[in-house]
Amino acid sequence: MTFTSGDQAILHIDLDALVANWRRLGAMAPQAECAAVVKADGYGLGAAKVGKALQTAGCRRFFVAHSEEALALRQALPDPQTVIHILHGPTAGGEAELAAANLTPVLSTPGQIAAWSALAKRLDRRLPAALHIDTGMNRLGLTDAEADAVAADPGRLDGIALEFVMTHLACADEPDHPLNKQQADRFAAWRQRFANLKGSLANSAGIFLGTDWHHDILRPGIALYGANPLAPSAGPRHETGKMAEVVHLQGKILQVRSVDRGMTVGYGAGYIVEKPTQIATMAVGYADGLSRALSGRGSAIIKGRQGHVRVPIAGRVSMDLITLDVSALRPEDCPPGTPVSLLGGGIDLDEQAAQAGTIGYELLTQLGKRYRRIYKTRDMEDRA
Numbered sequence: 001m002t003f004t005s006g007d008q009a010i011l012h013i014d015l016d017a018l019v020a021n022w023r024r025l026g027a028m029a030p031q032a033e034c035a036a037v038v039k040a041d042g043y044g045l046g047a048a049k050v051g052k053a054l055q056t057a058g059c060r061r062f063f064v065a066h067s068e069e070a071l072a073l074r075q076a077l078p079d080p081q082t083v084i085h086i087l088h089g090p091t092a093g094g095e096a097e098l099a100a101a102n103l104t105p106v107l108s109t110p111g112q113i114a115a116w117s118a119l120a121k122r123l124d125r126r127l128p129a130a131l132h133i134d135t136g137m138n139r140l141g142l143t144d145a146e147a148d149a150v151a152a153d154p155g156r157l158d159g160i161a162l163e164f165v166m167t168h169l170a171c172a173d174e175p176d177h178p179l180n181k182q183q184a185d186r187f188a189a190w191r192q193r194f195a196n197l198k199g200s201l202a203n204s205a206g207i208f209l210g211t212d213w214h215h216d217i218l219r220p221g222i223a224l225y226g227a228n229p230l231a232p233s234a235g236p237r238h239e240t241g242k243m244a245e246v247v248h249l250q251g252k253i254l255q256v257r258s259v260d261r262g263m264t265v266g267y268g269a270g271y272i273v274e275k276p277t278q279i280a281t282m283a284v285g286y287a288d289g290l291s292r293a294l295s296g297r298g299s300a301i302i303k304g305r306q307g308h309v310r311v312p313i314a315g316r317v318s319m320d321l322i323t324l325d326v327s328a329l330r331p332e333d334c335p336p337g338t339p340v341s342l343l344g345g346g347i348d349l350d351e352q353a354a355q356a357g358t359i360g361y362e363l364l365t366q367l368g369k370r371y372r373r374i375y376k377t378r379d380m381e382d383r384a
Contacts, residue, residue, distance in 0.1 A: 007252055007254055007282075007283040008252075008283070008370065008371070008372050009249065009250060009251040009252070009282075009283065009284045009288065009342075009370070009371050009372070010249075010250045010251075010339075010371060010372050010373075010374060011247065011248075011249050011367060011371035011372070011373045011374070012247070012248040012249070012250065012344070012374050012376060013045050013046070013049070013246060013247060013373060013374065013375045013376065014244075014245065014246050014247075014248070014376050015049065015050070015053040015246075015375055015376065015377045016376070016377050016378055017226065017244040017245060017246045018045075018050060018053060018054070018224055018225065018226075018244075018246050019053055019054060019057040020244050021220075021223060021224050021225075021226065021243045021244050021246070022034060022036060022054055022057060022059060022220065022224055023057070024243070024244075025204070025207050025218065025220045025223060025224070026218065028207050028208070028214075029202070029207060029211070029214035029218055031214070032202075032214050032215065032216055032217060032218050033060075033061060033216065033217050033218065034059065034218045034220065035059065035061035035062060035063060035085075035200075035217055035218060035219055035220075036050075036051075036054050036059050036061070036062050036063070036220065036221075036224060037062075037063045037064075037203075037219055037220065037221030037224070038050050038051050038054075038062050038063070038064060038073065039063065039064045039065040039066075039069060039087065039221070040065065040069075040365045041069075041365075042225075043221065043222065043224075043225045043361070043364045043365055044289075044364040044365040044366065044367040045225060045246070045247065045364070045367070046373070046375075047064070047069065047072065047073055047076070048072070048073070048075075048076035049375050050224075051073055051076055051077050052076060052077065053377070054224075055077055055079070055082060060081060060082055060083060061082075061083045061085070061217065062077070062082070062083070062084050062085065063084075063085045063087055063106075063219055063221075064084065064085070064086060064087065065086070065087050065088050066086070066088055066091075067086055067088070067090065067091040067094055067097075067098060067103075069086075070084050070085075070086045070098065070101070070103045071097070071098075071101055071103070074101045074102065074103060080102055083104055083128075083163075084102075084103050084104065085103075085104050085105070085106055085130060086098070086103060086104070086105045086106060087106050087132075087140070088106075088108075088140070089105045089106055089107055089108050089109070089112040089132075090105040090107075090112060090115065090116060092111075092115065095115055095116060095119045096119060099119060099123065099127055104128045104129060104130065104163065105129055105130075106129070106130045106131070106132050106166065107129050107130065107131055107132065107160075108132040108140045108141050108142060109142070109146070110142075110146055110149070110150075110156075113131075113150065113156055113157065113160070114156070116129055116159075116160055117156065117157065117158050117159045117160055118159075119159075120158070120159025120160060121158065121159050125159075126159055126160065126161040127159060127160060127161065128160075128161045128162075128163055129160050129161070129162055129163070130162065130163050130164050130165070130166055130200070131147075131150070131162055131164075131165045131166070131194070131197070132165075132166050132167065132168075133147045133165060133166075133167050133187075133190050134167065135167040135182075135183040135186040135187050135190070136170055136179055136182060136183045136186065137167075137168050137169075137170045139168070140168070141167060141168070147190060147193075148193075151193040151194060162194075162197055163197070163198065164197050164198035164199060164200050164216065164217055165190060165191060165194045165197045165198075165199055165200075166199070166200040166201065166217075166219075167183065167186075167187050167190075167201055168203065169183055169201065169202070169203055169205070169206045169213070170183070172202075172203055172204075172205035172206040172208075172209060172213075172229075173205040173229060173230055173231040173234070174231050174233055174234060175205075175208070175209060175230070175234050175237055176234075180206075180209060180213070183201075184201065184209075184212050184213055187199065187201050187215075188212075191215075198215070198216035198217060199215035199216050199217070200215055200216065200217035200218070200219055201213050201214075201215050202214055202215065202218050202219065202220075203219050203220065203221060203229075204220040204221055204222050204223035204224070204229035205223075205229035205230055205241070207220060207223075207229075208229065208230060208237070208240065208241060222360060222361055222364075223241070223243050224243075224246075225246050225247065225360075225364055226243050226244060226245050226246035226247055226344075226349055227243065227349050227350055227353075227359075227360035227361070227364070228241040228242050228243065228350050228360075229241050229243075232354075245344050245349075246344075247343055247344050247349065247364065247367075248341065248343065248344030248345045249284075249341070249342045249343040249344060249367075249371070250339045250340060250341055250342070250345065251282040251283060251284040251322075251339070251340050251342060252282060252283065252336075252337055252338065252339055252340065253280045253281070253282050253334055253335070253336050253337065253338045253340060254280075254281050254282055254283055254321075254336060255280070255281045255336060256278055256279070256280045256281075256326065256331065256334060256335070256336065257278070257279050257281075258276065258277070258278060258279075259273045259276070259277045259278075259279050260273065260276055261273055261274060261275050261276060264315075265279055265314050265315040265323050266295075266314070266315025266316045266318065266323055267315070267316045267318055268316060270296070270315065270316065271296060271314050271315035271316070276327075277314075277325055277327050278325070278326045278327045278329075278331070278334075279314060279323050279324070279325060279326070280311075280323065280324045280326045280334055280338075280340075281321055281322070281323050281324075282321065282322055282323075282324065282340055283320060283321060284320075284321070284322055284342060285317055285318050285319045285320040285321050285322060286317050286318070286319055287319045287320055287368060287370070288320075288367070288368035288370055288371065289363070289366035289367040289368040290317055290322065290342060291317065291356040291358065291362075291363065291366070292316070292317045293355075293356040293357050293358065294313055294317050294322075294352070294355055294356045295313065295315065295316040295317045296312075296313060296314070296315065296316070297313065297355045297356070298312075298313045298317075298342075298352055298355045298356065299311060299312050299313060299347065299352075299355070300313065300324055300340045300341060300342050300347065301340070301341040301345055301346040301347055302324075302326065302329060302333070302334055302338060302339075302340050302341075303339070304329045304330070304333035304334070305330070305332075305333055308345075308346050309328050309329055309333075310346070311324045311325055311326050311328060311329070312324065312325050324340070343363065349363060349364070
């Protein structure tokens, strides 16, 4: 037996909006190449679908985190002219498999450099790579001493065809943070030491910092997927970071019940009804990536006869269900089967993330596998 939608929530993914975001970011630095970061399965939206849409639009350079992600993306994007970078570098012992798949690691340690160079010598051919130098994040990347040793001894790079040098901004979402300028200056100095290489500094938020941060290769991630890369603390500049909406998550009401004053809703009996209330239950929960931290804090939108109505989450988000206070709507506006927007459709991704005490990155990458996914473009609708 094949079931149709039933009570299953639907995750609408607008690939045209995704491509529009990529083009907008690229237009902010027309002298640079705009790549795309599609790690964490395309920030939860499906790296293969996202990658193909961006490739069709002209993107030729992608970044993922792990070797396994890179190998999977290469299956979806077999064109040898499409470059796929592995931000974590080559997996120890797995370098030959990556080279065979035409993948390009980002080298962050002397050990990675040595292993990639050794493989190139064994294969008797130059292998492409990028070089990551830390300029203040203190996470991945060569230290100053390690980078200085590489710059002073080019023999360490024998067999490696370096394509560019990169670093990663720590505070780009806060444009006035002093570390942004410090990192830009440090990176500019390192580029002089590696004078024949292109440079890559700007992530999504870094693109909004200006030309001193753009260099040759942009690496947008979260902004592609519709989130605002600038923090609210950026003040008026926060508004400039608003992107086209890519994700619209809709669930359906299963049941509506009347709950009298003094009764409780949900686990823990922590939500006490203060007046006669209409409670709607829908089949989305934390197993689907809807954060439990939204309990009693988040909201949803239901389209009634008099327009879109925002309703609060009442009680705890449980594994498979949430409950909403729909007293603001007439019963005929929210019968069982009524669609409810939880992300997109008037519920801003960053706003919902803030209600959960987190960021849009986390909400997106936690989106569950139980949703029926619908990928939309101008020309087609792909139901996955």
